[in-house]
Amino acid sequence: MNWEKIIKGIHREVDPILGKGAVASYIPALASANPKSFALVLTTLDGAVYKSGDADTPFSAQSISKLFMLTLALEALGGRLWKRVGREPSGNAFNSISQLEYECGIPRNPFINAGALAVTDAVISSAGDRGALDDMLTLVRTASGSSRVRIDPEVAQSEREWGHRNISLGHFMKSFGVIDNDVDQVLNTYFCQCALEMTATELSRAGLYLANGGQDPINGAKITRPGRAIRINALMMTCGHYDMSGDFAFRVGLPGKSGVGGGILCIIPGIGSLCAWSPPLNEAGNSLAGTRALELFARRTGMNVF
Ligand code: DON
Helix, strand or coil, rough: CCCHHHHCCCCHHHHCCCCCCCCCCHHEEEEECCCCCEEEEEEEECCCCEEEEECCCCEEEEEHHHHHHHHHHHHHHHHHHHHCCCCCCCCCCCCCCCCHCCCCCCCCCCHHHHHHHHHHHHHEEEHHHHHHHHHHHHHHHHCCCCCCECCCCHHHHHHHHHHHHHHHHHHHHHHHCCCCCCHHHHHHHHHHCEEEEEEEEEEHHCCHHHHCEEEEECCCCCCCCHHHHHHHHHHHHHHHHHHHHHHHHHHHCCCECCCCHHHHEECCCCCEEEEEEEECCCCCCCCCCHHHHHHHHHHHHHHCCC
């Protein structure tokens, strides 16, 4: 397969739609993103990298960080994690609160905001306050092979200032006894994890462990067990794009996780990991051009898990 040609060809093809959709505007740090930015990066299990566009420009990973916290929570709790958070698509917006009331404060899945708060709470319990964030950064730096990866303090502060919805979710869950730790501690860790800043090249590389049975194929790090990598991929497929997870599975057919910074990390089991980045979002909060680029990739290459 001529990956280089395919990646560059897709970039050319999505060029006319770059700028369509709406850049996330709930915090100033995201609202100022260039709507025309675009990157598509494929890293294969042998470490080869094929890229096009702004592949080395750092951006806010946002909800893609939920993937790394979930990996840590599964390592810490194993199957006990599923007592605190479900494994079903929510059919609602990523920051919806309504289901929590009639489902006893148990979030539907680890990728909606409420679910991520439950996951972060579990990681804090096993790692201690700063430890949860440090553990996430250690995992991401190991998996991406980049020590540059950081939490953007300006984005973290904005998340805190404009975090009224997440603050409500945290306290609501605490009232059901679903959050063990101090809610402010959990929220603060969550706001910082959302501010994870990475490039498309780093994210693409960081997904390799999920394409390779939980083990980084380049440095050999055993990040999670093979069975857990399979389960995380399954959750990405069913819940990684919120209320458009079905649409993403239909169009792309690969496990993917999106973030409101416009990034999407997509896993090709046994082959590699792909990151698309374009800041303007569709109505569900997923990158519009990024989704289209991944759809074209799946069509051109025949890569899908079905
Ligand atoms: O917590 C929030 O609502 C934001 N930091 C965004 C989360 C996110 O990326 C959802 N994704 N599509």
